[in-house]
Amino acid sequence: MQTYIDKNIIYDWLNINISLKKIAYDLNQIGFESTIIDNAISVSIPSNREDCNYIIGIIKEISILYNVEINFKKFEKKLKKFDEISLNIENYNFCPKYNYVIIKNINQKEVPKYIKNTLKNSNFKLNNLIIDIVNFVTLELGQPLHAYDLKHINAISIKKNDVNRNIKLINDNIINIKRGIYVTESKNNIISIPGIIGCANSKVTENTKEILVESAIFNSNKIIRTENFLNLSTK
Numbered sequence: 001m002q003t004y005i006d007k008n009i010i011y012d013w014l015n016i017n018i019s020l021k022k023i024a025y026d027l028n029q030i031g032f033e034s035t036i037i038d039n040a041i042s043v044s045i046p047s048n049r050e051d052c053n054y055i056i057g058i059i060k061e062i063s064i065l066y067n068v069e070i071n072f073k074k075f076e077k078k079l080k081k082f083d084e085i086s087l088n089i090e091n092y093n094f095c096p097k098y099n100y101v102i103i104k105n106i107n108q109k110e111v112p113k114y115i116k117n118t119l120k121n122s123n124f125k126l127n128n129l130i131i132d133i134v135n136f137v138t139l140e141l142g143q144p145l146h147a148y149d150l151k152h153i154n155a156i157s158i159k160k161n162d163v164n165r166n167i168k169l170i171n172d173n174i175i176n177i178k179r180g181i182y183v184t185e186s187k188n189n190i191i192s193i194p195g196i197i198g199c200a201n202s203k204v205t206e207n208t209k210e211i212l213v214e215s216a217i218f219n220s221n222k223i224i225r226t227e228n229f230l231n232l233s234t235k
Helices: 007-013 020-029 055-065 113-121 129-141 220-230
Strands: 002-006 033-037 040-044 086-089 097-103 146-149 155-160 165-168 174-177 182-186 189-193 211-217
Touching: 002 007, 002 055, 002 113, 007 020, 007 040, 007 055, 007 113, 020 033, 020 040, 020 055, 040 113, 055 129, 086 097, 097 155, 113 129, 129 146, 146 189
Parallel strands: 086 155
Antiparallel strands: 002 040, 033 040, 097 211, 146 211, 155 182, 165 174, 182 189
């Protein structure tokens, strides 16, 4: 696997005055085949270092190389008190952890160039500012996120589907959801197949002004079985 790291990301995370060329050379010396691409480093991750499959993993390696601390203060900015919604999880074995944040008054502007380059070089399709940033944070930290347009959300319920029905996905494909498959519901509609893909009825667009961002842990074995059963995968 290749991990692409723009210089802006490196110097944002680490307070170092070291050239990209030097960083790439030193990564090569410890087994991470690295090359310079424009103003970034493309790193080939060894098969036994899955912990480095995301940007933060390589940032940790660089911090150890030069004995510098990672700038985690970038996450210390506290959000203003946000609205809360009702949350119901039917089975904590399927979803042991679910966090969300509501963000309002979003002004969708141009996505920063380094984010665009990171996504393009990581084989992500560019979308709109919200989705691009959500995908970028997923690449950076390794924690999958999903964003919903808030106007379609009044509560979140993660449960087994109770009746066979057709749903339209964010890629506009229509599939049939059988009883017993775990879904995320709001306003009596399925808004996503958790851990796999969202639905068109809560899709974020370039006109979206308010969102709910989901960060959750789902049972990976059940997710894989559902992907196989529905012949679905977002990988």
